[in-house]
Amino acid sequence: MTQRKVMICGDLAWAHEECKQLFDGLAEVVRMDSQTRDDFLAGLKPGGKYADTVGIYRHNTSADRIGVFDKPVVAALSEAGVKWVAHNGAGYDQIDVLECRAKGITVSNTPGAVDDATATTALFLLVSCLRHFSHAERALRAGQWKNPLSAGKTHDLTGRTLGILGLGGIGLRLAHLVRAFPMEIVYHSRRPNPDAPSWCRYVEKLDDFWGACDVLSVHVPLRPETVHLVGEKEIRKMRKGSIIINTARGKVIDEEAMIRALEDGHLSSVGLDVYPDEPNVNPRLLEFPQNALLPHMGTENQDSQRKMEVRALTNVRDFLVQGAGKDVVPEMVSKL
Amino acid sequence: MLPRVLLCGNVEFALDELKHLLGGIADVVTLSSSTRTEFFASFEPGGPYEGTAAIFRRNVSAQRIGVFDRALIMGLPASVRWIAHSGVGYDQIDLEACRERGEYLSIGVSNTPGGESTATVALYLIISCLRHYSAAQRHLLSPELGWRDPQYNYAARAHGPQGRTLAILGLGTIGLSLAHYARPLGMRIVYHSRSKKGADEVPPWCEYVDSLEGLLREADVLSVHVPLNNVTRGMLGEREVRMMKRGSVLVNTARGAVLDEEAVIRALKDGHLSAVGLDVYPNEPNINPRLLAFPQAVLLPHVGGETYDTLRAREIKAITNLKDFLIKGRGEDLVPELRS
Numbered sequence: 001m002t003q004r005k006v007m008i009c010g011d012l013a014w015a016h017e018e019c020k021q022l023f024d025g026l027a028e029v030v031r032m033d034s035q036t037r038d039d040f041l042a043g044l045k046p047g048g049k050y051a052d053t054v055g056i057y058r059h060n061t062s063a064d065r066i067g068v069f070d071k072p073v074v075a076a077l078s079e080a081g082v083k084w085v086a087h088n089g090a091g092y093d094q095i096d097v098l099e100c101r102a103k104g105i106t107v108s109n110t111p112g113a114v115d116d117a118t119a120t121t122a123l124f125l126l127v128s129c130l131r132h133f134s135h136a137e138r139a140l141r142a143g144q145w146k147n148p149l150s151a152g153k154t155h156d157l158t159g160r161t162l163g164i165l166g167l168g169g170i171g172l173r174l175a176h177l178v179r180a181f182p183m184e185i186v187y188h189s190r191r192p193n194p195d196a197p198s199w200c201r202y203v204e205k206l207d208d209f210w211g212a213c214d215v216l217s218v219h220v221p222l223r224p225e226t227v228h229l230v231g232e233k234e235i236r237k238m239r240k241g242s243i244i245i246n247t248a249r250g251k252v253i254d255e256e257a258m259i260r261a262l263e264d265g266h267l268s269s270v271g272l273d274v275y276p277d278e279p280n281v282n283p284r285l286l287e288f289p290q291n292a293l294l295p296h297m298g299t300e301n302q303d304s305q306r307k308m309e310v311r312a313l314t315n316v317r318d319f320l321v322q323g324a325g326k327d328v329v330p331e332m333v334s335k336l
Numbered sequence: 337m338l339p340r341v342l343l344c345g346n347v348e349f350a351l352d353e354l355k356h357l358l359g360g361i362a363d364v365v366t367l368s369s370s371t372r373t374e375f376f377a378s379f380e381p382g383g384p385y386e387g388t389a390a391i392f393r394r395n396v397s398a399q400r401i402g403v404f405d406r407a408l409i410m411g412l413p414a415s416v417r418w419i420a421h422s423g424v425g426y427d428q429i430d431l432e433a434c435r436e437r438g439e440y441l442s443i444g445v446s447n448t449p450g451g452e453s454t455a456t457v458a459l460y461l462i463i464s465c466l467r468h469y470s471a472a473q474r475h476l477l478s479p480e481l482g483w484r485d486p487q488y489n490y491a492a493r494a495h496g497p498q499g500r501t502l503a504i505l506g507l508g509t510i511g512l513s514l515a516h517y518a519r520p521l522g523m524r525i526v527y528h529s530r531s532k533k534g535a536d537e538v539p540p541w542c543e544y545v546d547s548l549e550g551l552l553r554e555a556d557v558l559s560v561h562v563p564l565n566n567v568t569r570g571m572l573g574e575r576e577v578r579m580m581k582r583g584s585v586l587v588n589t590a591r592g593a594v595l596d597e598e599a600v601i602r603a604l605k606d607g608h609l610s611a612v613g614l615d616v617y618p619n620e621p622n623i624n625p626r627l628l629a630f631p632q633a634v635l636l637p638h639v640g641g642e643t644y645d646t647l648r649a650r651e652i653k654a655i656t657n658l659k660d661f662l663i664k665g666r667g668e669d670l671v672p673e674l675r676s
Contacts (some may be wrong), residue, residue, distance in 0.1 A: 012492065030412060116498050119523060124463045131643065133460055134473060139635045141628055145621040149640035152349065156452050158645070180517045181452065279483035286477060293477045294469060295484045301467055301494035 003028045005052045006316055008090070009066075010059025013301060015309035022317045025042050025054070026248050032062060040066040041073070043079040053125045055084040055316040057309075060094055068094040078103035082267035086315035086325060088308050089299075090114040090170065091249060093222040108315040108327040110308045112170050117304035119173035121297060122247045125271025126162070128292035129243045130155045130215070133270070135289040148289070154266070156328070157181040163213030165292070166192040166220035166248070167200065174217060175200050185210045215245060222249035232257035241268045247298055250276035262291075273298050338363040339662055340387050340415075344401070345422070346393025349648035349657065357655050361662055362390075367397060372408065375401045379413045390418040390658050395428055409433035414441055414459055418661040421447045422654040424454065424510065424641060427564040427591060431673050445674055446657040446667035451513030453646040454615075456638060458559050458589045459511070459517045461613025462502070464634040465585040466557070467494045468611070471631040488631070493610065498522035503555035506590070507533055507542070513562035526554050552579040557587060564591035574599040583610045589640050592618035597627075605629050615640050 004013055006023055009032040023029050030050060034040035043050040074096055087095060087109045097107050128134050131154045139148045162178050164171040164187040172195060176183050185200045188209040192202045203209040216238065220226045231254040244267060255276055261267040271292040275281055280294055285291055300307060315325030341362040358364055367373040367386055378385045393404065402408065409430050421429060426447045434443040464470050468490050475485040484490065492642040497546050502518050504511045515525045525542050528551040533546045545551040552558065558580060562568045573596035587608055588595055597618055603609040611632040617623055620638055627633050641650065657667030
């Protein structure tokens, strides 16, 4: 009997040892080394280098070479007998999950593993924007000390209201981080979160939510219904001088509307770790020195990355051993 | 005639409170001198500061008349009996001289304690140092790169605060505020102070370390929160920096002179310190240009207490200390060194 395979689709950076240990005696680990989609699809065919793959560890870096897991890829995976795709990352918008479900492939992600790192990044951006620290650092390194800065335009966190759009794992983590100052916290989600502490006030109507925040932090996944969820209308409902923080996905915000609001001062600053067309950053964002702009660093540290890799690999292993991994994405559970 | 109050450094954010608190209680005059000689002369009979009973002081006044050193304190007339400093650190005021003026001439000094603003700076520096966010932002902003620098191994160099030990040197208001901000990040908090704090003063998860050396050896991140005085000047030198773990992070939001800057630069150079986060420097506003050569150095221009909210709160507190001195003979925030 040919041994079943586990495919590493997007190289591991840290968890090589863990990978060996997890699959030793269980499955053969094969590295996806295709440079093109054609080569990848060919490899999945009977007799090809990826034949007999039942589970896949997937990282977004693989998209640079073979593209995203869209309908054609999902079809080929299904044909080849793949039953599990363990995505490394909280956001899995690069996988057509509904197509996977239709084709009998289960998709898991790595929630929790990213919560600390991403929430810490959001806190960093929030502080930077309220205090104009990005501008301050640049002024110092340009030999200007603090001359270009206006202290009177900066603020402490205490007593200001943070609005969390999407109170999942990351949003909830951020709520705990800012409660220490304390900030007031309001949130909007599709449904109230039963794990939310009493000091997280749920705002049921989106329309009421925008005007309740001094700082808005975006924590919703990117789906067709969340594209431009934060648009012109929504931004204009926010208080004058508000701040927007985005560590989720760039496309959730209508970038043009956001920039217009920066230009006329309706938004005092934005703190971003994500952009609609990474790695391209709209140069107009750079015109506002009070903005804080990171190049998608959310989970770019050794501790998080290793944890995420191990979590995704463990999902594949649990599928092999028990028939299912723990972190099945919500879309897999049919709501019909 | 109303007692006179001299503002050495403007009130900017609490002008309404100034009127409200001192209206009908004091005659308020503003520093108009550009040199120390002019300053002293203005206290003479007929001069604008004649009969001043109390001074509101901000560090920015040092640009015109210098700091409140022994010479200035001893040169103040007999009428001055209180200095209400607006700011947490009062190292620019010679307290010894204030005491030594004598029993009926001594000057009381109050400051404006309060932790949030500066503790927030420390928290920012800690996260930025651990995650290398300062360099990452510069890379995105640079026209050549426009995103990450492929040569800079962020993932290998960057760490989360979770599970790491934050060592706080000096657990006053600012240090304690920082402890509260850092704890939800999952950091282990240890501290060293002149004396261990009581159980009613600090949460149980603030672990006391009874020596400076012990503290340094525990730290993944060391954050400095001691006032500058003769004991703390240069207290973190070559020996102390080398006691820290290799790869650790040093953050200073207190006073530049607490650190031996050369020792810190050497440690950055050979990687003993993986990063430093500084808001203060020995000779502000001058920055040692060699610090700028380190992309992993996170450098802020002494913005510690500078938010609208805190500057305003400090002004109100200082003015309130003035009012309490004028009416009751003593401001609440008399500095600990002058409490008998």
